[in-house]
Amino acid sequence: MxxxxxxxxxxxxxxxxxxxxxxxxxxxxxxxxxxxxxxxxxxxxxxxxxxxxxxxxxxxxxxxxxxxxxxxSFPIDSVQPRKLAFFLSKYVTRTPYGIGLGMPETMEMALRECGTPRILLAASVAAVTKAFGRKGDFYRIAGDKARAIDGPTKGTIPPYNKAVVLxxxxxxxxxxxxxxxxxxxxxxxxxxxxxxxxxxxxxxxxxxxxxxxxxxxxxxxxxxxxxxxxxxxxxxx
CATH class of the missing domain: 3.30.1330.100 (CofE-like)
Known part of the structure; x- marks a missing residue:
């Protein structure tokens, strides 16, 4: 090559x-x-x-x-999460492969990108269906914009180990x-x-x-x- x-x-x-x-x-x-x-x-x-x-x-x-x-791409310290972002991020399952919306800063950006009503609808539906053992409804409803938001992980290359990327x-x-x-x-x-x-x-x-x-x-x-x-x-x- x-x-x-x-x-x-x-x-x-x-x-x-x-x-x-x-x-x-x-x-x-x-x-x-x-x-x-x-x-x-x-x-x-x-x-x-x-x-x-x-x-x-x-x-x-x-x-x-x-x-x-x-x-x-936004430095984490430039994102000021609202109280709703702190609340919702607590209920997001974190994985070793990406924090997703499991931190207030990434959830805040999801609220801005997708709109508060859509994120609230996704969270409400997911809370119900998760109780019946069904997974994935949050991102199905929130959509690709929410799914694609990246937060920092242990393996993230600097400077993106301290950034949220939409x-x-x-x-x-x-x-x-x-x-x-x-x-x-x-x-x-x-x-x-x-x-x-x-x-x-x-x-x-x-x-x-x-x-x-x-x-x-x-x-x-x-x-x-x-x-x-x-x-x-x-x-x-």
Whole structure:
């Protein structure tokens, strides 16, 4: 592979190839520097990905670097949570893979992004259905904007270990713009992938293609911590 980007390592214990429905795909990580607020996403993609992508590939871009370049990253100490955010965050289940809305600052940003009525509805429904053993209703109702909010975790690369990062704005339009930038017949997807699963926030794929991509990336082969691989390529092997 040529260009400024370098091949990164797979997430611990994960392979860089996967077979799905009889077809084998390579998942190629691209190691980069840390994306900072003020960086231009198009310039970043030109620097690290354009020379790596071939016709027939799919370039996937983590939602976090898209959001950061859009100015949607906020230092934790700049977020002043309201009392409702403190209250609601207590009832969010935290996982080792991401704090989600389980801290007042991230919950506050969810209230701002999604609107207080929607978050209250999601919390109310989830409280009822959770009592019957059903999980996931909060994010189903709150939507992708709430699901995509990232707070700091132990493995988060500085300076984002002290920041709240929102989901990207207009991810489908971003994917379309980056596809045109690549200059070859390749697709692009903005993804939210972690060790619990994944979502495609915007892409140049159809629905079937997005569903297949989620399956290809389901085991989070590139990681989400210090691997520094916010870009990756899916290539038929």
């Amino acid at each position: 040529s260009g400024d980007g370098t091949a990164g390592q797979a997430n611990a214990g994960k392979a860089l190839t996967v077979t799905l429905e009889g077809a084998t795909y390579a998942r190629i990580p691209i190691r980069t520097r840390v994306v900072m607020p003020g960086d231009d996403l198009d310039a970043f993609i030109r620097e690290y990905a354009v020379d790596q992508v071939e016709a027939g590939d799919l370039l996937f871009v983590t939602e976090k670097i898209v959001a950061i370049t859009q100015g949607r 989901g990207p704005d207009k991810p489908r339009e971003v994917a379309e713009r980056l596809k045109a930038l690549l200059g070859v017949d390749a697709d692009v997807a903005v993804v939210d992938i972690n060790d619990l699963g994944g979502n495609i926030l915007g892409s140049t794929l159809d629905k079937a293609g997005e569903k297949r991509l989620v399956a290809i990336l389901r085991d989070n082969p590139l990681g989400q911590g210090h691997e520094s691989t916010p870009l990756g390529i899916v290539r038929p092997a």
